[in-house]
Amino acid sequence: MSTEKAVALVLRTHDFSESSVVAHLYTREFGKIRVLAKGAKRPKNPFDFALDLLTLCRIVFLRKSTEGLDLLTEAKVLRRFRVERENLPGLYGAYYVAELLQALTHDYDPNPPLFDLAAETVAALQNQPHPAWRIARFEWQFLDLLGHGPSLEVCVGCGERMEQEGGGRLHFALHDGGGVCPRCRPGRRSVLSLTAETWRAMRALSSPSAEASPDHEIPPLVRGELRGVLNQLICHLLGQRPRMHEYLAMLPW
Ligand SMILES: [Zn+2]
Incomplete structure (x- = not known):
């Protein structure tokens, strides 16, 4: 002992x-x-x-x-962790951080950058009535720090740089770990078609120097696509839907 x-x-x-x-x-x-x-x-x-x-x-x-x-x-x-009574979004967000750490990290497997990210996120959520961006930032960086961060810069099939296609969309293969180009897409399952703006937001969120709040208003379509990608990535990793997911869709941006 x-x-x-x-x-x-x-x-x-x-x-x-x-x-x-x-x-x-x-x-x-x-x-x-x-x-x-x-x-x-x-x-x-x-x-x-x-x-x-x-x-x-x-x-x-x-x-x-x-x-x-x-x-x-x-x-x-x-x-101490204290949220004001009206700040339920911050409370739910912090519960979700705890749920992900509980479910997706292993005993005696230290990861100091992940600890720092979690502690900083929980502290910020105490007085953040619009926590959706902050939580998405936590999720992307959490995935990166656990070695599950998706590839957003290059195609997971051929390594070519990801570019917008006709219609301004890019494709994300959920179970293959990131972006796929038009040549590599056929035959892959669970491929999402996302707007270039959502792609930019994902890149911004996954950067270690990601801003704590967005520098512009996030349009509803982009919010929906971001939550869709994150929900599916986390569910896939967890093997089930996190308890807090039903609340995340309601959190203000
Ligand atoms: Zn490719």
């Missing part, structure tokens, strides 16, 4: 016994971990508010060398 320190984001907790909970945490140092927090349900407990959902905290835990849960010994709040 070794003593470890980490900075963590609380993804979810569930009861373990009358007085203890299991917390699922995404840490900067170790990736996703599950820890037993003994006494966390007692009125006076050593963890205070540090295990509230989406809280950023500094933790100390005993890492088990064999099967079994790690043991949380200390947790101190670095930043």
